[in-house]
Amino acid sequence: xxxxQASAEADWxxxxxxxxxxxxxxxxxxxxxxxxxxEIASGRLEPGARLDEQDIAxxxxxxxxxxxxxxxxxxxxxxxxxxxxxxxxxxxxxxxxLIEMFQVMGExxxxxxxxxxxxxxxxxxxxxxAIHTRLVEAASAPADVFYDINEEFHEAIYEAAHNAFxxxxxxxxxxxxxxxxxxxxxxxxRVEDTLRxxxxxxxxxxxxxxxxxxxxxxxxxxLLGENLLDLIAGLx
Amino acid sequence: xxxxQASAEADWxxxxxxxxxxxxxxxxxxxxxxxxxxEIASGRLEPGARLDEQDIAxxxxxxxxxxxxxxxxxxxxxxxxxxxxxxxxxxxxxxxxLIEMFQVMGExxxxxxxxxxxxxxxxxxxxxxAIHTRLVEAASAPADVFYDINEEFHEAIYEAAHNAFxxxxxxxxxxxxxxxxxxxxxxxxRVEDTLRxxxxxxxxxxxxxxxxxxxxxxxxxxLLGENLLDLIAGLx
DNA sequence: GAGCCCGAGTTTGCACACATTGAAAGGGTC
DNA sequence: GACCCTTTCAATGTGTGCAAACTCGGGCTC
Numbered sequence: 001x002x003x004x005q006a007s008a009e010a011d012w013x014x015x016x017x018x019x020x021x022x023x024x025x026x027x028x029x030x031x032x033x034x035x036x037x038x039e040i041a042s043g044r045l046e047p048g049a050r051l052d053e054q055d056i057a058x059x060x061x062x063x064x065x066x067x068x069x070x071x072x073x074x075x076x077x078x079x080x081x082x083x084x085x086x087x088x089x090x091x092x093x094x095x096x097x098l099i100e101m102f103q104v105m106g107e108x109x110x111x112x113x114x115x116x117x118x119x120x121x122x123x124x125x126x127x128x129x130a131i132h133t134r135l136v137e138a139a140s141a142p143a144d145v146f147y148d149i150n151e152e153f154h155e156a157i158y159e160a161a162h163n164a165f166x167x168x169x170x171x172x173x174x175x176x177x178x179x180x181x182x183x184x185x186x187x188x189x190r191v192e193d194t195l196r197x198x199x200x201x202x203x204x205x206x207x208x209x210x211x212x213x214x215x216x217x218x219x220x221x222x223l224l225g226e227n228l229l230d231l232i233a234g235l236x
Numbered sequence: 237x238x239x240x241q242a243s244a245e246a247d248w249x250x251x252x253x254x255x256x257x258x259x260x261x262x263x264x265x266x267x268x269x270x271x272x273x274x275e276i277a278s279g280r281l282e283p284g285a286r287l288d289e290q291d292i293a294x295x296x297x298x299x300x301x302x303x304x305x306x307x308x309x310x311x312x313x314x315x316x317x318x319x320x321x322x323x324x325x326x327x328x329x330x331x332x333x334l335i336e337m338f339q340v341m342g343e344x345x346x347x348x349x350x351x352x353x354x355x356x357x358x359x360x361x362x363x364x365x366a367i368h369t370r371l372v373e374a375a376s377a378p379a380d381v382f383y384d385i386n387e388e389f390h391e392a393i394y395e396a397a398h399n400a401f402x403x404x405x406x407x408x409x410x411x412x413x414x415x416x417x418x419x420x421x422x423x424x425x426r427v428e429d430t431l432r433x434x435x436x437x438x439x440x441x442x443x444x445x446x447x448x449x450x451x452x453x454x455x456x457x458x459l460l461g462e463n464l465l466d467l468i469a470g471l472x
Numbered sequence: 473g474a475g476c477c478c479g480a481g482t483t484t485g486c487a488c489a490c491a492t493t494g495a496a497a498g499g500g501t502c
Numbered sequence: 503g504a505c506c507c508t509t510t511c512a513a514t515g516t517g518t519g520c521a522a523a524c525t526c527g528g529g530c531t532c
Contacts, residue, residue, distance in 0.1 A: 027320075028486075029308070053513075054513075054514095063488070065301075065487065066485080066487095068305065069304065069308050072305050072308045073311075076308075077312060084262065084263075084515095085492085085495095086494070086514090087513070100402060104344070104401060107343055108340070111340070165340060169340060263516090289484070290482095290483075298517085300518090301515080301518090302515080302517095304484085321483065322523095322524065322525085474532090476530085476531080477528105477529090477531095478527105478528090478530095479527095480527085482525080483523085483524080484522090484523080485520105486522100487518105487519085487520085488519085489518085490518100491517090492513105492514085493512105493513090493514080494513090494514095495510100495511090495512090496511085496512100497508100497509090499507090499509095501507095
């Protein structure tokens with residue numbers, strides 16, 4: 001018998017047995033994949049946490065087979081690391097890698113902004129403004145609420161870029177650093193900085209100025225990355 | 237009994253049973269993953285080709301379990317598409333998506349070139365020149381030889397950028413379009429165009445001119461993308 | 473003759489059992 | 503007392519069986 005099971009189940013709020021025929025979910029493996037990814041992105045599963053096949057299987061009420069497949073998918077996304085027979089652990093990202101990632105994200109989100117400045121429809125512009133207004137109003141709301149609306153803003157720009165492939169890749173990268181990025185929201189001046197930078201990005205897009213949009217978005221990501229590094233440095 | 241097995245095995249030159257303890261390969265699933273990825277990238281498995289779990293298992297002398305895991309990994313890389321219970325097929329990329337992909341690759345490889353111009357070591361510069369010389373000499377060699385050296389050139393720039401994360405992502409994208417990209421090599425003026433464009437990129441890197449390097453690399457990718465579209469248009 | 477329904481067959485999805493391999497703990501020796 | 507060897511055990515890797523679902527073909531009805 002496995003002693004860990006009881007405590008693990010208690011620590012897993014978002015679990016519960018998966019109905020064999022969950023409607024749009026598809027396969028068990030895909031459902032588990034999504035669930036675990038959310039757990040990691042939200043920070044409920046912290047970097048370095050060990051994932052045990054049998055535990056996850058017990059918790060979700062299925063066998064090890066779909067769990068293993070979900071692990072492979074997470075590993076392919078670089079969200080977890082499979083260490084041979086030593087189990088799977090949630091990947092932790094070094095400061096060096098975070099710097100590198102934010103440089104790449106700056107370029108990709110910069111491209112999104114540039115394309116959005118050229119291609120966004122009037123409706124998309126209006127949507128962007130609406131989201132920004134909500135973000136301003138949420139300035140003193142709980143960090144999680146602010147974070148979610150913030151994400152909506154970026155998502156709206158991906159859409160407005162009208163490049164599905166770019167949107168998909170950018171989203172993927174975003175997910176990979178989500179657990180870290182989320183923490184930055186709690187920093188002192190980050191909320192007001194974000195609002196100012198977003199306003200600048202939005203203005204450039206509305207003004208149909210691709211280069212300015214690119215520049216502001218890249219600057220936004222650079223500053224975010226620097227804030228994140230400050231945070232990490234402070235944790236040591 | 238499965239009638240397809242015999243013919244399938246005959247059509248699979250790079251196969252053979254996997255020794256249970258293949259040295260650096262790790263697990264069977266990983267080995268299969270690599271093998272299938274190479275098959276797809278090289279074009280031996282064409283877009284739209286159906287992959288049957290049992291067939292692949294028979295061919296490689298293992299059970300379906302590792303094959304299934306390899307399929308999931310390929311699906312996570314977007315190299316194959318899993319259609320529920322309808323089997324796995326090698327993903328074909330639409331012209332629209334190819335345009336989008338080359339735009340993103342242009343940005344990423346452009347960033348590589350820009351960073352390489354700032355960061356490459358003398359040894360890396362020398363290596364780059366050596367590869368370019370070999371590429372010039374291979375101008376009238378078989379297309380596959382030219383293609384491989386061409387890839388080395390780009391790989392050398394990824395290395396010279398000194399951003400491991402960027403290199404990894406760029407490589408991943410490159411792999412995804414490899415099956416298509418390879419065909420462009422056979423186009424009439426592509427060899428000489430490539431040599432000219434590479435020379436320009438290399439000159440910018442050697443001259444430590446980041447913006448010029450970025451610009452030439454992006455132009456290189458744009459032209460490559462356009463050539464690819466011409467090729468595809470001609471196939472219809 | 474065309475369209476629909478239904479059943480056989482094939483293929484995937486999942487569970488379970490066994491094999492294999494690191495790792496940690498225990499005892500022995502120097 | 504410290505180090506090394508051995509043994510045991512727990513967790514992963516792989517093989518196999520069963521059930522559900524999708525496909526395709528044949529027969530029926532309109």
